[in-house]
Amino acid sequence: MHLHRLEKTWLKFGISMLAVFLIVLGVMAFSMGMKPPSEHHHTVDPTKVAETAPFDNPGLNQIGKNHYEAVMTAYAFGFEPAVPLEVPVGSKVDFIVTSSDVVHGFAIVGTNVNMMIVPGEVSHVTHTFDKPGEYLILCNEYCGTGHEFMAITIVVQ
Amino acid sequence: MKSFDRSDSKLVLAHVLFAFAALFIGGVAGLLQSMVKSGSIELPANIGYYELLTAHGVLMALIFTTYFIVGFLYSGVSHTLGGKLLPVSRKLGWYGYALMSVGTVMGVIVILLGKASVLYTFYAPMKASPWFYIALALVVVGSWLSGFGIFYQYIRWKKGNKGKLSPLFAYMSVVTMLLWQICTIGVAIEVVVQLIPWSFGWVDTVNVVLSRTLFWYFGHPLVYFWLLPAYICWYVVIPKVIGGKIFSDSLARLSFMLFLLFSIPVGFHHQLMEPGISPFWKYLQVVLTFMVIIPSLMTAFSMFATFELYGRSKGAKGTFGWVKKLPWKDVRFFAPFMGMLIFIPAGAGGIINASNQMNAVVHNTLWVTGHFHITVATSVALTFFGILYWLIPAITGRVLTPRMNKLGMIQTIIWCVGMFFMSGAMHIVGLFGSPRRTAYNTYNDHPDAVLWMPYHVAMAIGGSILFIGVILIVYNIIGLLRAPRGETEYPIGEVSEASEKTPAFLERWGLWIGIAVALIVFAYTLPLVDMIMNNVPSPGYVTW
Numbered sequence: 001m002h003l004h005r006l007e008k009t010w011l012k013f014g015i016s017m018l019a020v021f022l023i024v025l026g027v028m029a030f031s032m033g034m035k036p037p038s039e040h041h042h043t044v045d046p047t048k049v050a051e052t053a054p055f056d057n058p059g060l061n062q063i064g065k066n067h068y069e070a071v072m073t074a075y076a077f078g079f080e081p082a083v084p085l086e087v088p089v090g091s092k093v094d095f096i097v098t099s100s101d102v103v104h105g106f107a108i109v110g111t112n113v114n115m116m117i118v119p120g121e122v123s124h125v126t127h128t129f130d131k132p133g134e135y136l137i138l139c140n141e142y143c144g145t146g147h148e149f150m151a152i153t154i155v156v157q
Numbered sequence: 158m159k160s161f162d163r164s165d166s167k168l169v170l171a172h173v174l175f176a177f178a179a180l181f182i183g184g185v186a187g188l189l190q191s192m193v194k195s196g197s198i199e200l201p202a203n204i205g206y207y208e209l210l211t212a213h214g215v216l217m218a219l220i221f222t223t224y225f226i227v228g229f230l231y232s233g234v235s236h237t238l239g240g241k242l243l244p245v246s247r248k249l250g251w252y253g254y255a256l257m258s259v260g261t262v263m264g265v266i267v268i269l270l271g272k273a274s275v276l277y278t279f280y281a282p283m284k285a286s287p288w289f290y291i292a293l294a295l296v297v298v299g300s301w302l303s304g305f306g307i308f309y310q311y312i313r314w315k316k317g318n319k320g321k322l323s324p325l326f327a328y329m330s331v332v333t334m335l336l337w338q339i340c341t342i343g344v345a346i347e348v349v350v351q352l353i354p355w356s357f358g359w360v361d362t363v364n365v366v367l368s369r370t371l372f373w374y375f376g377h378p379l380v381y382f383w384l385l386p387a388y389i390c391w392y393v394v395i396p397k398v399i400g401g402k403i404f405s406d407s408l409a410r411l412s413f414m415l416f417l418l419f420s421i422p423v424g425f426h427h428q429l430m431e432p433g434i435s436p437f438w439k440y441l442q443v444v445l446t447f448m449v450i451i452p453s454l455m456t457a458f459s460m461f462a463t464f465e466l467y468g469r470s471k472g473a474k475g476t477f478g479w480v481k482k483l484p485w486k487d488v489r490f491f492a493p494f495m496g497m498l499i500f501i502p503a504g505a506g507g508i509i510n511a512s513n514q515m516n517a518v519v520h521n522t523l524w525v526t527g528h529f530h531i532t533v534a535t536s537v538a539l540t541f542f543g544i545l546y547w548l549i550p551a552i553t554g555r556v557l558t559p560r561m562n563k564l565g566m567i568q569t570i571i572w573c574v575g576m577f578f579m580s581g582a583m584h585i586v587g588l589f590g591s592p593r594r595t596a597y598n599t600y601n602d603h604p605d606a607v608l609w610m611p612y613h614v615a616m617a618i619g620g621s622i623l624f625i626g627v628i629l630i631v632y633n634i635i636g637l638l639r640a641p642r643g644e645t646e647y648p649i650g651e652v653s654e655a656s657e658k659t660p661a662f663l664e665r666w667g668l669w670i671g672i673a674v675a676l677i678v679f680a681y682t683l684p685l686v687d688m689i690m691n692n693v694p695s696p697g698y699v700t701w
């Protein structure tokens with residue numbers, strides 16, 4: 001099939017940029033630890049969340065120097081634990097979140113933490129809080145009438 | 158000039174008018190949504206925000222688009238494949254119309270009764286009334302019948318015209334409907350096998366991850382189902398409207414085939430932020446997603462080549478002199494052209510959304526809502542609006558008057574200005590983290606959320622301007638239906654003399670369907686097996 005000379009140049013340029021871009025994305029994801037969240041398979045019976053570890057005891061646990069684990073359950077229309085989480089500046093927090101009913105979202109405004117919470121699955125994401133402040137954690141996937149009220153905060157000081 | 162077959166024009170017009178009735182009702186919902194989100198109004202207690210949003214999503218994304226597309230494709234198929242529809246095709250068109258309409262009316266009633274506030278993506282385990290799912294199934298099956306009508310007409314034409322190249326419009330319509338048939342199988346399985354038995358209570362649980370995957374197997378090609386008919390207008394109609402030629406027939410066909418191949422095995426780019434799918438398969442589908450950039454670049458090249466060749470044939474000088482020669486005052490060109498122009502930033506936004514880990518920045522924020530309001534609700538919608546100004550006169554035996562043309566120009570500008578404010582504000586505030594699909598709340602006046610509100614007000618201003626645009630387009634349709642009688646040609650472009658003969662392999666359907674299926678099997682088999690083997694059943698919930 002015949003391609004116009006300029007069209008060939010245009011496509012060559014476009015396709016090369018595309019290849020470079022995809023390689024950058026792939027390298028960043030697979031060798032620099034920037035995969036999308038929840039890369040490990042981890043399931044839980046969604047009807048027994050409150051009885052299943054670690055969700056039988058939701059909350060913040062210190063697991064190392066400046067390293068915390070936040071175990072949370074999303075439900076219509078809130079999060080467990082329901083009180084604001086508090087961590088010192090510079091803390092690295094592993095969020096481990098599941099849902100005890102429908103699909104929810106989990107986003108921390110002002111950070112790149114943004115993931116789906118799907119019943120039966122456990123979502124994982126890690127974030128280091130370098131700046132102090134009161135961060136808003138909100139549900140950003142429609143989950144029912146009270147969806148817009150579903151939020152808590154994490155205080156970094 | 159042969160005038161358009163009168164019984165076919167009834168079928169086409171029925172689809173077009175239904176589409177715009179849906180747009181009008183959806184537009185009322187859209188206006189109210191944008192007012193609520195800005196805190197300017199509160200809905201009366203008996204209307205829920207999410208009922209409106211479900212109605213808006215369904216009526217705009219599913220009903221307006223599908224009806225217009227079926228009507229438009231039937232018109233071109235009738236015109237280019239023999240001048241009228243075969244009785245079988247016309248019947249299938251009407252049966253499809255009837256099924257889709259029963260489905261739509263039923264669905265809207267169930268939504269407004271508050272029995273299905275699950276939004277147009279109906280994510281399990283939120284459990285709507287079974288009648289909502291049945292309504293959707295009727296719409297899909299109806300659209301299948303319409304698709305079969307197009308295939309039938311095409312096959313009969315090919316039999317009667319052995320060895321001849323099919324008309325470009327018809328070829329593109331077949332690709333569009335083929336894409337639709339292949340992708341709707343996913344959502345049909347989800348609805349019929351998983352959701353309907355579950356919502357009737359015949360089974361207790363649903364495999365949530367599987368249902369989401371089947372939905373998005375359909376959800377991404379859905380956007381190409383909207384876009385391809387707009388491309389048909391750009392490739393086939395616009396060259397004729399401006400008085401130019403189609404740049405290359407074979408490249409146009411090739412680009413459509415590439416869209417068919419690369420718009421289906423890519424649904425995971427809507428599921429990048431969710432658990433239950435391995436990062437490898439997500440990335441693989443991201444790579445496949447980006448392959449559609451190639452036919453998009455080809456389309457952009459062809460469009461501007463057509464424009465430049467036309468301008469130069471009219472004596473344009475210099476590198477950009479041809480721009481001045483384009484018929485800027487003709488709405489049949491101007492509306493789709495604005496659609497094309499806006500598709501440049503819109504497509505760039507799409508690349509950002511699909512960029513694997515970068516999706517975390519925008520996922521489920523208003524950025525995404527801003528994105529599809531400039532893609533489908535502007536690039537596609539403006540092209541559809543632009544089509545009205547020749548389609549209605551052509552099929553009803555009337556002419557476009559200068560006054561209607563002017564009203565069309567005004568409507569186009571109103572739409573662009575409204576979208577500039579609404580979609581622009583959505584994009585920006587989305588980057589600040591404001592969530593989509595969320596009624597008004599400032600989260601106890603959290604400073605971040607309070608800062609979003611000025612943008613939400615800009616959205617409401619844009620939404621109000623857009624609503625004026627909705628009223629004007631309805632007014633314009635009425636005007637077109639009452640325009641003076643006369644003959645209007647159905648504009649079908651001719652291929653430029655310089656362009657080469659189209660190779661026959663572009664019409665070997667078996668080959669292309671085979672590759673499409675192979676890519677789908679490759680991209681989906683292992684993840685699906687994994688989801689079925691690791692099923693974690695979930696009961697249903699009604700949370701609204």
Ligand code: HEM
Nearest residue numbers: 184187188190191214217218276534593594595620623624
């Ligand atoms: C008068 C014109 C319109 C206005 C004022 C408008 C307004 C809105 C607003 C404010 C939202 C976001 C609600 C939220 O996320 O909370 C929305 C969502 C949406 N709009 Fe529009 N819109 C208009 C036209 C259209 C058109 C023409 C289409 C498609 C052809 C469209 C498709 C959608 C879709 C698919 C959604 C997403 C629904 C969901 O998230 O479930 N809109 N619209």
Ligand SMILES: [Cu+2]
Nearest residue numbers: 139141143147
């Ligand atoms: Cu929610």
Ligand SMILES: [Cu+2]
Nearest residue numbers: 376377426427
């Ligand atoms: Cu997509």
